[in-house]
Amino acid sequence: MVEADAIKTAPIEIKSGAQQEQLVGKQLVTQLYVMLRTSCLYDFDNDSFRSRFAAFRDELHSALKLTDTVEIRSVDGYLFFGDVRLRVDLDGYLAARYLQELFDYLKISGFEFLRGITDDTLLKFFGIMSQYTQRDDKEHREQMRQLLGGDNLPCFSLVPVTTLQSSLEDPKTIKEKKALAKQCFFGAINKVGEIVSHATADRPLPVSKVKRTVQILVDQLLSDETYLMELTALKDFDDYTFAHSVNVSIYAVAVGLRLGMPRPQLAELGFAAIFHDIGKTRISKDLLNKPGKLNSSDWEQMHEHPVHGVKLIGNSMTLDGYSARAMLVAFEHHKNLDGSGYPYIDRTCELNLYSRIVAICDFFDAITSRRRYQSNDVGKETAFSEMMRLSASKFDPLLVKVFLNMIGFYPAGTLLLLDTGELAIVISTNPEHIARPRVRIIANTSGLLDQPFVVELIDHSGEHDFKRNVLRSVSPEKYGIRISDFILAEE
Numbered sequence: 053m054v055e056a057d058a059i060k061t062a063p064i065e066i067k068s069g070a071q072q073e074q075l076v077g078k079q080l081v082t083q084l085y086v087m088l089r090t091s092c093l094y095d096f097d098n099d100s101f102r103s104r105f106a107a108f109r110d111e112l113h114s115a116l117k118l119t120d121t122v123e124i125r126s127v128d129g130y131l132f133f134g135d136v137r138l139r140v141d142l143d144g145y146l147a148a149r150y151l152q153e154l155f156d157y158l159k160i161s162g163f164e165f166l167r168g169i170t171d172d173t174l175l176k177f178f179g180i181m182s183q184y185t186q187r188d189d190k191e192h193r194e195q196m197r198q199l200l201g202g203d204n205l206p207c208f209s210l211v212p213v214t215t216l217q218s219s220l221e222d223p224k225t226i227k228e229k230k231a232l233a234k235q236c237f238f239g240a241i242n243k244v245g246e247i248v249s250h251a252t253a254d255r256p257l258p259v260s261k262v263k264r265t266v267q268i269l270v271d272q273l274l275s276d277e278t279y280l281m282e283l284t285a286l287k288d289f290d291d292y293t294f295a296h297s298v299n300v301s302i303y304a305v306a307v308g309l310r311l312g313m314p315r316p317q318l319a320e321l322g323f324a325a326i327f328h329d330i331g332k333t334r335i336s337k338d339l340l341n342k343p344g345k346l347n348s349s350d351w352e353q354m355h356e357h358p359v360h361g362v363k364l365i366g367n368s369m370t371l372d373g374y375s376a377r378a379m380l381v382a383f384e385h386h387k388n389l390d391g392s393g394y395p396y397i398d399r400t401c402e403l404n405l406y407s408r409i410v411a412i413c414d415f416f417d418a419i420t421s422r423r424r425y426q427s428n429d430v431g432k433e434t435a436f437s438e439m440m441r442l443s444a445s446k447f448d449p450l451l452v453k454v455f456l457n458m459i460g461f462y463p464a465g466t467l468l469l470l471d472t473g474e475l476a477i478v479i480s481t482n483p484e485h486i487a488r489p490r491v492r493i494i495a496n497t498s499g500l501l502d503q504p505f506v507v508e509l510i511d512h513s514g515e516h517d518f519k520r521n522v523l524r525s526v527s528p529e530k531y532g533i534r535i536s537d538f539i540l541a542e543e
């Protein structure tokens with residue numbers, strides 16, 4: 053964990069409109085994080101505590117000059133300052149993540165500070181917050197909620213959990229969005245097919261078409277990522293390598309989104325991700341499809357695909373931001389953080405952010421798609437623990453956290469057995485509670501349902517009880533279920 057001291061904030065330069073709110077919101081989130089950490093570490097009469105408290109209080113009062121109420125809340129995995137969605141960059145990620153975990157722990161959407169709040173109230177607030185332990189302890193949580201809630205702290209309140217926006221959509225909109233996502237996903241797969249056939253036949257790559265395709269993917273992900281992410285769970289394609297490039301691109305853009313990348317950067321990232329394995333078109337099909345273990349000469353050839361990729365891109369695209377990123381990613385996506393991996397180079401240099409993102413997305417998609425091609429069945433849980441194990445030596449640990457948090461405890465397409473005896477397929481992660489995703493119920497104890505229906509596993513039946521609980525994830529083969537039939541079914 054990075055210590056609070058490591059995060060420095062510059063004084064606020066007042067700008068106008070949304071830009072100003074964005075800046076104030078980000079500064080306030082950082083200062084709040086620093087204070088929450090500080091209150092767990094220092095006594096209130098300590099000099100560090102006092103100076104950081106003064107910095108936070110000044111920040112809050114500056115914000116309260118703009119508006120009567122300052123609200124910091126988390127909705128659908130994003131942090132909001134009032135109505136402004138904060139663009140969280142890598143530096144601000146720890147602060148944002150800490151607040152989101154705190155809100156999850158307290159089962160709230162966020163905090164609200166009102167104009168007129170006194171130092172006394174703020175000190176009481178941090179006094180209560182110093183008891184935050186991140187242990188999942190129901191009694192402790194209730195105690196903290198009581199101390200923070202009601203009228204105990206004047207000019208402060210807890211913001212209740214906001215219903216997920218998507219659950220309020222009408223079925224017609226859902227149907228349209230699903231259809232659009234499918235069109236976009238399969239359109240992208242066709243485009244990858246085109247890239248591969250052009251590359252194999254040494255024809256110029258259809259660069260502008262791919263740019264347009266990626267821009268559509270980015271727009272889809274920006275407007276609603278649920279349905280595209282769900283489609284990444286489809287694994288039974290005739291030629292999975294096409295879907296692999298599209299999946300890696302979708303995952304990479306979704307990670308970029310969480311890092312606050314602007315649209316043009318997201319498009320470059322998605323483009324580079326689509327081309328990451330283009331060098332494999334220079335490897336013989338027999339080797340690519342070779343069943344069983346590869347020998348050392350096979351591996352030698354396989355390890356050449358990053359260099360083939362760079363040559364192919366360099367020879368068939370004009371040099372611009374897109375092609376430069378694509379070459380970097382093609383070259384580096386099998387290089388590890390500690391310098392190991394391939395291609396071997398005689399010196400260590402820092403891997404590009406885009407390559408670090410693509411490496412994680414590539415690994416996850418490859419390892420969770422192995423089942424169909426290899427005899428060993430690698431479940432998502434295994435993929436997760438493997439990624440955690442490899443983070444730091446192979447992957448950027450912070451990006452692994454962003455990725456795993458995005459994919460959720462049960463990724464889209466996972467089949468779950470519920471305590472009601474029902475079988476459900478995960479549709480999307482619930483950022484408020486990663487172990488309680490949104491699912492489609494497809495069977496009950498009497499068998500498959502004619503009309504599968506969607507539920508949120510976060511739904512309660514009483515004050516404390518949930519309507520449905522996950523017993524475990526199960527293998528679709530065991531139940532004779534083809535996940536793709538349900539993902540592609542019309543609503």
Ligand SMILES: [Fe+2]
Pocket residue numbers: 328329357385386
């Ligand atoms: Fe590769």
Ligand SMILES: [Fe+2]
Pocket residue numbers: 296328329414418
């Ligand atoms: Fe790959």
